[in-house]
Amino acid sequence: MVDSTMIHPDLDPQMTEENTVIEIEIPPREGRALRVAQGERLVIATPEGRQAADFFAFNAANIGEWLSPNHTWITNFHTKPRQGDVLLSRFRRPMLLFLRDGAGGIHDMMIPACDQFRYEFFGHRGPHASCSENLCVAMRREGYNIDVIPQPINFFTNTTVEPDGAIVSPPNPVSPGAEVELEALMDLICVISSCPFDLGIEGWEINAGSQITRLAAKVLIGNKD
Numbered sequence: 546m547v548d549s550t551m552i553h554p555d556l557d558p559q560m561t562e563e564n565t566v567i568e569i570e571i572p573p574r575e576g577r578a579l580r581v582a583q584g585e586r587l588v589i590a591t592p593e594g595r596q597a598a599d600f601f602a603f604n605a606a607n608i609g610e611w612l613s614p615n616h617t618w619i620t621n622f623h624t625k626p627r628q629g630d631v632l633l634s635r636f637r638r639p640m641l642l643f644l645r646d647g648a649g650g651i652h653d654m655m656i657p658a659c660d661q662f663r664y665e666f667f668g669h670r671g672p673h674a675s676c677s678e679n680l681c682v683a684m685r686r687e688g689y690n691i692d693v694i695p696q697p698i699n700f701f702t703n704t705t706v707e708p709d710g711a712i713v714s715p716p717n718p719v720s721p722g723a724e725v726e727l728e729a730l731m732d733l734i735c736v737i738s739s740c741p742f743d744l745g746i747e748g749w750e751i752n753a754g755s756q757i758t759r760l761a762a763k764v765l766i767g768n769k770d
């Protein structure tokens with residue numbers, strides 16, 4: 546098997562725990578891909594807190610099958626991912642089990658990945674880092690040129706649908722060090738993006754005071770405790 550650290554020098558596996566397969570940092574505004582085998586667990590953390598983590602997952606045997614928040618929420622009858630939920634692919638097959646929610650349910654399944662056009666919509670001029678670009682680059686580094694940007698699950702992202710149907714994003718309350726843990730139910734390529742949304746838009750904060758910070762991720766095997 547090819548050692549992924551030879552391909553991606555920034556993937557610096559630290560065997561800090563007996564059951565840690567790999568542990569990485571996702572720099573602010575950037576994205577990284579991680580292979581997670583069936584039965585392994587993926588932990589995603591916001592060390593500084595209040596940083597949105599756009600999360601994508603693809604079937605490692607067929608990247609045409611990807612995680613679909615839409616199919617997930619219509620099956621679980623809830624617009625947010627909750628601890629204990631099975632997260633489905635667009636073919637409605639189980640991809641991940643949401644084992645542990647350390648962020649108090651502050652997640653989103655409705656906002657598409659940010660892209661150049663989103664920043665231009667808000668008046669930004671010139672190129673801007675985005676979760677869509679981060680996803681494409683991360684997948685290219687895995688050998689795949691993707692042309693569809695799936696809907697992500699946005700962990701540590703605070704959105705609410707008001708009774709009148711309005712969607713709002715109040716200030717992000719997620720604590721430093723908050724993390725989520727997911728179990729892979731099939732072999733996956735997962736991509737995590739530190740959302741670069743840094744525009745000061747009234748009522749649409751997304752990240753902590755428009756400050757973008759790193760994320761952390763690790764893959765675990767073995768006992769769940």
Ligand SMILES: [Zn+2]
Pocket residue numbers: 599658659675676677739740741742
């Ligand atoms: Zn984003």
